[in-house]
Amino acid sequence: MKLLTLVLASLATTSAWSPTDSYAPGKVDCPSGTLTRKADSISPNEADWIKNRHQVSDASLEAFLNHCNMTDFDVADFLHNKANKSLTIGLAFSGGGYRAMLAGAGQLAALDNRTRGAYESGLGGLLQASTYLVGLSGGNWLVGTIALNNFTSVQQILDDGKIWDLDHSIVNYGGINIIKTFEYYNGIRKDIDAKRDAGFEVSLTDIWGRALSHQFFSTTSDSGAALTWSTVQDADSFTSHQMPFPIVVLNGRAPNTFILNGNSTVFETNAFELGSWDPSVYEFSQVKYLGSGVSDGRTNGTCVQGFDNAGYIMGTSSSLFNQFLLQINTTGLSSRITSVISGLLSDISKDENDIAVYKPNPFYHSSAGDVPTIAQNESLFLVDGGEDGQNVPLSPLIQPERQVDVIFAFDNSADTDANWPNGTSLVMTYDRQTLKQDNGTIFPHVPDAATFRNLNLTSRPAFFGCDAKNLSSLVSITSNGTGKSDIYDSPLVVYIANRPFSYFSNTSTFKMKYDEKEKRGMIENGFEVASRLNHTLDSEWSACVGCAIIRREQERLGIEQSDQCKQCFQRYCWDGKFDSSQDAGLNFTETGLTNGPESTGNKTSMASSLIGQSKDLYMMLGYAFLVTMVFGGFSI
Structure with a gap:
């Protein structure tokens, strides 16, 4: 198997690392111009990078489509002679803790031609042909791990065994080794003290992010203390455009407030910027200079680097898990250890338990957004990207400026009582487009969650938006008053939900440790989910994926589908029908719904199975009860 040189050590001399060579940010010279720009386009840096990425991904896409065994379709003629543009593929991985990270890892591995068996039995090469790679919460752990370890592969992670050591809970990192x-x-305490001593406010997310880094960046000498998110800009695989463009999704939420889908501000942190397309902010800031004091994007002559610590960014997108660190007396750890943790927590405001504090606010005194309270606050408050119910991170990929043709949406959420997805995240994204915060994006029609289950749209892949002509009613006017959207701006969505094949992968969102057998079982099952059980359920699955990829450009050009593609769309496209009866079972079997005892999977207790990533369940249970279950020894 051909592998790239994938060593994080190769990044050690890049300028994007913290200038203090520690967790503390440090002062640097400012770049010319402002640090912010309006969200009316992708950044010049992204545009230039994507142009060069397409030179790499176009060749990979041609190879992938040729391997798909598509009949009555000339790949070379279509891509070189007919298509007016490079095809843009987006991959989106949902939140859901380590369940989402590991199930998503198997799904990603099935798309990666560096994975043993992916070329023959999976969708090997699709990752290499993709343009964007997006994650949220547990899915952002996957994306961040892969991207910031110089586009390593899941195969390499398993072979090396140096990162993703999940044998012990992140709270009890040493297991029986108390020392x-x-x-x-x-070490975490010293890192946090260094940031505070440098004059920056710290939050619980700083602790959580440092803890995560020990699992994701353990091959660095400092477990990622000086590793910044912007370091990816200098990674060999990024500068050579070998990896897709990485993005993680977050939500904006002030202390002591709640967010719902309609009023949420969706933020993204990509390789170059942090910001939001939503009209409430409508601005992006250079991620490398987060922590710099600005007024309407302009500095006072002093800038900061190192604030965008990789673990802190990834911890922000998963801040839901901060609460584990607050119930330290229930963990059974020694008094010596709990005293250190108590000292860590003593100076952190309880109003910010699940909130990451970005101070100074990179959008302070900005006039771009229409929510003055965000721009007038000296701090920007960000939280877990799934708190608004959009647990599959689709927002960055449906922006018309990115011209995405197809999205592969991998849903490893815990929407049902037994921790399986039911399409709720897609429903949330669909509903949001009718509201002001959608900023004129288009998302194809989807049914309600009950229909997802009743019509078996989670037991097998489901395509949405198969016929762009049916989307004409969704075309909307953007917030700036220009009708720039049309029916072809809505990507076709290939929805692939977590389900059991060789392993019951419906583990709790808050299961905090996996032994090696469990970890590999989750990843193997994820591979089978993405590959339709190694193509045994559909020998033409690769061809059907190819049909989905080319569909939008075929429609733009007025090219009729081949008979094979028409048959694929008959199998996988939602036909627009609804079945909203509420007694739906769990449809993870090929033949239909399952209401028997196997529907609870690996004997998940009812109390723990109610714990999902959705906001309604999150609020209903309460943190103290949740964490007491985790650390009190219950099986979840």
Whole structure:
């Protein structure tokens, strides 16, 4: 198997690392011009990078489509002679803790031609042909791990065994080795103190992010303390355009407030910027200079680097998990260790338990957005990207400026009582387009969650938006008053939901440790989900994926589908029908719904199975009860 040189050590001399060579941000010279720009386009840096990425991905897409065994379709003629543009593929991985990270890892591995068996039995090469790679919460752990380890592969992670060591809970990192756990927390305390001593406010997310880094960046000498998100700009695989463009999704939420889908501000952190397309902010800031004091994007002559710590960015997108660190007396750890943790927590405001504090606010005194309270606050408050119910991170990929043709949406959410997805996230994204915050984006019609289950749209892949002509009613006017959207701006969505084949992958969102057998079982099952059980359920699955990829450009050009593609669309496209009866079972079997005892999967208790990523369940249970279950020894 051909592999790239994938060593994080190769990044050690890049300028994007913290200038203090520690977790503390440090002062640097400012770049010319402002640090912000309006969200009326992708950034010049992204545009230039995507142009060069297409030179790489176009060749990979041609190879992938040729391998798909598509009949009555000339790949070379279509891509070189007929298509007016490079085809843009987006991959989106949902939140859901380590379940989402591991199930998503198997799904990603099935798309990666560096994975053993992916070329023959999976969709190997689709990752290499993709343009964007987006994650949220647990899915952002996957995306961040892959991207910031110089586009390593899941195969390499499993072969090396150096990262994703999940044998012990992140709270009890050393297991029975008390000294190792003490050193772990003591090191985190020193990192947090260094940031505070440098004059920056710290939040619980700083602790959470440092803890995550020990699992994701363990091959660095400092477990990622000086590793910044913007470091990816200098990674060999990024500068050579070998990886897709990485993006993580977050939500904006002030302390002591709640967010719903309609009023949420969806933020993204991509390789170059942090910001939001939503009219409430409508601005992006250079991620490398987060922590710099600005007024309407202009500095006072002093800038900061190192604030965008990789673990902190990834921890922000998963801040839901901060609450684990607050119930330290229920963990059974030694008093010596708990005293260190108590010291860590003592100076952190309880109003910001699940909130990441970005101070100074990169959008301070900005006039771009229409919510003055965001621009008038000296701090920007960000939280877990799934708190508004959009647990599959689709927002960055439906922006017309990115011209995405097809999205592969991998849903590893815990929407049902037994921790399986039911399409709720897609419903949330669909509903949001009718509201002001959608900023004129188009998302194809989807049914309600009950229909997803009743019509078996989670037991097998489901395509949405198969015929762009049916989307004409969704075309809307953007917030700036220009009708720039048309029916072809809505990507076709290939929805692939978590389901069991060789392993019951419906583990709790808050299961915090996986032994090696569990970890590999989750990843193997994820591979089978993406590959239609190694093509045994549909020998033409690769061809059907190819048909989905080319569909939008065929429609633009007025090219009729081949008979094979028409048959694929008959199998996988939602036909527009609804079945909203509420007694739906769990449709993870090929033949239909399952209401028997197997529907609870691996004997998940009812109390723990109610714990999902959705906001309604999140609020209903309450943190204290949740964490007491986790650390009190219950099986979840």
